[in-house]
Amino acid sequence: MAHTPQAKYRKNYQSPSHTIMDLELIFDLFDTNTTVTAVSHVKQQKESNQLVLDGENLELKSLKVNGIEWQDFQLLETGLSLSSLPQEFELEIVTLINPEANTALEGLYKSGGAFCTQCEAEGFRRITYFLDRPDVLAKYTTTVIADKKDYPFLLSNGNRIEHGDLAEGRHWVKWQDPHPKPAYLFALVAGDFDVLRDQYKTKSGRDVALEIFVDKGNLDRASHAMTSLINAMKWDEERFDLEYDLDIYMIVAVDFFNMGAMENKGLNIFNSKFVLANEKTATDTDYLGIEAVIGHEYFHNWTGNRVTCRDWFQLSLKEGLTVFRDQEFSSDLGSRAVNRINNVRIIRGPQFAEDASPMSHPIRPDKVIEMNNFYTLTVYEKGSEVIRMMHTLLGETNFQKGMKLYFERHDGTAATCEDFVAAVEDASGVDLTQFRLWYSQSGTPIVSVSTEYDAQQKTYALTVEQTTEPTHEQKEKAALHIPFDVELYTAHGDVIELQCNGKRISNVLNVTQAKQTFVFENVPEKPIPSLLREFSAPVKLEYDYSDDELIFLMVNARNEFARWDAGQMLLAKYIRSNVFGVQSGKAADLPESVVDAFRGVLLSEALEPAFIAEMLSLPSHNEVSGWYKRVDVDAIATVLKAMKVQLANALQDELNAVYHSLRQTAYSIEHSAIGERALRNTCLAYLAYTDQGNDLLLAQYHSASNMTDTIAAMSAANSAQLMCRQALMDDYSNKWKHDGLVMDKWFALQGTNPAPSVLDTIQQTMKHEAFSLKNPNRTRSLIGSFLSANPVHFHAKSGEGYRFAGQILRELNDSNPQVASRLIDPLLKFRLYDEARQAMMKSELESLKSMENLARDLFEKVTKALES
Ligand code: B3K
Ligand code: ZN
Numbered sequence: 001m002a003h004t005p006q007a008k009y010r011k012n013y014q015s016p017s018h019t020i021m022d023l024e025l026i027f028d029l030f031d032t033n034t035t036v037t038a039v040s041h042v043k044q045q046k047e048s049n050q051l052v053l054d055g056e057n058l059e060l061k062s063l064k065v066n067g068i069e070w071q072d073f074q075l076l077e078t079g080l081s082l083s084s085l086p087q088e089f090e091l092e093i094v095t096l097i098n099p100e101a102n103t104a105l106e107g108l109y110k111s112g113g114a115f116c117t118q119c120e121a122e123g124f125r126r127i128t129y130f131l132d133r134p135d136v137l138a139k140y141t142t143t144v145i146a147d148k149k150d151y152p153f154l155l156s157n158g159n160r161i162e163h164g165d166l167a168e169g170r171h172w173v174k175w176q177d178p179h180p181k182p183a184y185l186f187a188l189v190a191g192d193f194d195v196l197r198d199q200y201k202t203k204s205g206r207d208v209a210l211e212i213f214v215d216k217g218n219l220d221r222a223s224h225a226m227t228s229l230i231n232a233m234k235w236d237e238e239r240f241d242l243e244y245d246l247d248i249y250m251i252v253a254v255d256f257f258n259m260g261a262m263e264n265k266g267l268n269i270f271n272s273k274f275v276l277a278n279e280k281t282a283t284d285t286d287y288l289g290i291e292a293v294i295g296h297e298y299f300h301n302w303t304g305n306r307v308t309c310r311d312w313f314q315l316s317l318k319e320g321l322t323v324f325r326d327q328e329f330s331s332d333l334g335s336r337a338v339n340r341i342n343n344v345r346i347i348r349g350p351q352f353a354e355d356a357s358p359m360s361h362p363i364r365p366d367k368v369i370e371m372n373n374f375y376t377l378t379v380y381e382k383g384s385e386v387i388r389m390m391h392t393l394l395g396e397t398n399f400q401k402g403m404k405l406y407f408e409r410h411d412g413t414a415a416t417c418e419d420f421v422a423a424v425e426d427a428s429g430v431d432l433t434q435f436r437l438w439y440s441q442s443g444t445p446i447v448s449v450s451t452e453y454d455a456q457q458k459t460y461a462l463t464v465e466q467t468t469e470p471t472h473e474q475k476e477k478a479a480l481h482i483p484f485d486v487e488l489y490t491a492h493g494d495v496i497e498l499q500c501n502g503k504r505i506s507n508v509l510n511v512t513q514a515k516q517t518f519v520f521e522n523v524p525e526k527p528i529p530s531l532l533r534e535f536s537a538p539v540k541l542e543y544d545y546s547d548d549e550l551i552f553l554m555v556n557a558r559n560e561f562a563r564w565d566a567g568q569m570l571l572a573k574y575i576r577s578n579v580f581g582v583q584s585g586k587a588a589d590l591p592e593s594v595v596d597a598f599r600g601v602l603l604s605e606a607l608e609p610a611f612i613a614e615m616l617s618l619p620s621h622n623e624v625s626g627w628y629k630r631v632d633v634d635a636i637a638t639v640l641k642a643m644k645v646q647l648a649n650a651l652q653d654e655l656n657a658v659y660h661s662l663r664q665t666a667y668s669i670e671h672s673a674i675g676e677r678a679l680r681n682t683c684l685a686y687l688a689y690t691d692q693g694n695d696l697l698l699a700q701y702h703s704a705s706n707m708t709d710t711i712a713a714m715s716a717a718n719s720a721q722l723m724c725r726q727a728l729m730d731d732y733s734n735k736w737k738h739d740g741l742v743m744d745k746w747f748a749l750q751g752t753n754p755a756p757s758v759l760d761t762i763q764q765t766m767k768h769e770a771f772s773l774k775n776p777n778r779t780r781s782l783i784g785s786f787l788s789a790n791p792v793h794f795h796a797k798s799g800e801g802y803r804f805a806g807q808i809l810r811e812l813n814d815s816n817p818q819v820a821s822r823l824i825d826p827l828l829k830f831r832l833y834d835e836a837r838q839a840m841m842k843s844e845l846e847s848l849k850s851m852e853n854l855a856r857d858l859f860e861k862v863t864k865a866l867e868s
Contacts, residue, residue: 020043023130027108029099050081053082058096058126065085072084107119112256115146118269120262134414139176148171194213208247209248224287228290251270251294253275257272276741281739281741282707299322312368314416315379320383335608338675345623354825357865389483404427437480442474447466468480491552493556497522531543560611575636595646648689685716693720701717747768753790774816783808806827842866845865
């Protein structure tokens with residue numbers, strides 16, 4: 001590498017030397033040479049007449065201070081340093097940038113035929129020299145100039161205040177955003193779109209114009225996004241008493257985007273995956289994803305935009321909180337239990353894995369080289385669990401009081417995680433001193449429970465021990481404040497009230513010590529405990545349940561999540577014992593009692609179909625891998641498949657009966673209809689492993705009236721490697737080859753194909769007309785799914801999976817380091833595999849490390865992994 005990238009530390013935060021209160025921007029847009037004029041009103045904040053601005057990949061054209069050409073400056077590798085400055089001044093900077101050459105998709109770039117921007121975290125510095133840090137809040141006025149025919153829509157943040165025509169077929173539009181904002185929330189879009197328009201009246205009576213911009217011809221795929229936006233606006237008023245604050249809210253869908261979406265003030269830019277849907281092109285999962293992401297970006301308007309982050313180490317302040325809010329939104333609108341289950345699967349699967357990897361970090365990191373590497377499951381999803389724990393400890397009313405105080409104190413400013421906790425603490429009176437450790441300690445706590453019933457005294461002692469193993473960057477761990485939700489049942493399924501010292505106590509126990517015993521009184525019989533209900537803390541629970549107890553909880557627990565969790569624990573027991581068995585040459589097997597328990601679930605008339613579908617879903621290969629210090633990829637795959645085959649054959653009649661009872665009807669996205677399709681397709685996925693599989697899948701594929709049922713058939717054919725697989729894949733590709741977004745589902749099936757020849761197929765597929773390594777969605781679908789969701793072949797003993805990963809990563813390092821840095825994660829976890837595999841994985845990392853131009857993104861991860 002030319003220069004070793006430097007880390008930044010949270011402890012070294014310093015407020016800015018200057019602030020910029022107003023910024024006037026003029027963009028003269030051309031594909032390869034766009035001129036950006038930036039006029040800032042700058043004010044000194046500290047004793048310093050030197051100002052260092054951030055800037056990357058910019059060509060400086062001119063520099064003026066108070067209208068005078070400024071000579072006292074120095075160009076740095078990372079920006080521009082100005083000296084001999086007055087205390088307050090107007091700074092005019094003209095730069096030249098090349099949007100077409102910008103394949104990293106950060107800053108201003110071209111997506112298809114449109115110009116668009118992505119500035120979070122540090123992309124604004126690729127547009128102009130600026131104090132590109134979230135604690136500098138300015139009022140923006142933006143003028144966009146472009147060719148009128150190719151770019152009839154010129155958009156930026158805030159309100160459109162003026163527009164006009166120019167010579168040579170060009171035109172201009174001027175936007176003004178009245179809300180001071182950090183540079184990362186700046187956005188610009190220029191292009192030709194179809195627009196879906198609607199409006200919303202806020203509860204205080206403000207009329208808001210809603211506009212969704214999509215590629216020409218896609219209007220019939222935008223209405224679900226609009227409905228979701230309106231639902232989000234309404235929900236935030238009802239649940240959080242928060243209203244929208246501009247007269248217009250715009251969403252633009254683009255095809256080239258590094259992540260899901262971006263909450264730019266008044267002008268969200270979205271990956272088209274999270275906007276475009278109709279029943280023919282999108283699955284139910286896509287529909288629910290759109291609702292969640294539209295909600296998430298909208299909710300950022302308060303948690304992120306009105307109150308932003310002081311520095312990037314505080315990212316979870318806005319992300320953890322906003323994920324919590326979007327999860328609550330989805331849960332209030334749909335099934336709370338199913339949402340909780342899916343969120344918990346993410347924590348227990350990939351988040352726990354991340355926390356055990358060389359990239360392990362606290363939700364508020366202490367050290368960062370490349371900020372884009374910290375938009376992680378830990379900051380987002382574990383961050384949301386931390387907010388949820390506070391919600392559990394405080395209750396909804398006190399939590400809302402905390403939110404109110406947080407906005408009273410910090411609206412219009414850049415705040416810290418500590419500010420949030422302090423507001424919640426002050427408003428509720430609940431002491432969160434020890435709780436704060438969740439912000440600074442990384443790793444997953446293991447909570448082991450043991451119990452003892454005293455029949456004489458009628459007492460039940462529950463002993464809870466917590467330990468957190470050392471992580472890569474943090475060796476010492478302390479005891480956390482863990483809200484531990486428990487319920488006790490009699491053998492008849494009655495709830496036993498929790499009493500301690502003669503008083504009724506809450507179900508949520510405050511576990512605060514390394515080892516702690518809770519003694520419950522007046523317990524009439526040896527109870528069956530339901531532990532860590534609702535997954536009340538992001539920890540690994542260890543308790544030696546018997547099969548009978550788990551089967552009891554699957555049926556009798558009052559809370560749906562607890563029932564599902566009992567089912568998962570029962571499956572986990574047998575996955576573990578079968579993996580052990582397979583390793584010593586035995587065939588995998590489930591006892592009759594376990595099969596019967598799942599038969600009961602399948603036939604239950606009391607349970608919602610969506611919930612039954614979740615109960616019948618086995619943990620993923622990745623989740624199971626996370627239970628081991630040394631992962632036996634092949635044994636886990638063998639066991640998971642054997643369990644599916646056994647359940648499918650043992651329950652074939654019942655699966656058939658349920659499958660056929662849930663006939664396909666006209667498509668609707670009512671939650672009940674989604675649930676019925678989910679259960680029907682779960683049955684189908686099992687039936688694929690029986691002798692009727694091939695015929696049934698073919699029939700479903702050909703009769704499907706919607707994408708959910710189409711993909712369910714293809715995905716079952718893929719997993720079970722049925723004869724019809726190729727025919728279905730060919731038919732689909734013929735039909736959709738012109739639509740990259742729809743083809744992504746097909747690419748993902750190619751990437752996760754369990755066939756031994758998968759790598760050849762992937763290499764062939766990279767030549768498919770709809771594929772391009774330049775498009776992050778395509779790359780994630782085909783390559784990302786192979787690396788992260790095809791463990792058997794990615795970890796092939798020959799090492800070809802690793803070599804392929806290395807080759808792709810080297811290519812992406814040059815074109816799009818952010819995408820490369822997401823893809824590399826499975827390679828970082830080499831310590832989990834046998835020595836031969838470790839050596840091959842490490843050699844790919846070493847080869848990356850030796851690259852001349854290794855990007856900071858990969859540099860940070862590769863060096864961490866190799867040091868670990
Ligand atoms: N805030 C953006 C993510 C930005 C990622 C930058 N690499 C989307 C979101 O979390 O809502
Ligand atoms: Zn977010």
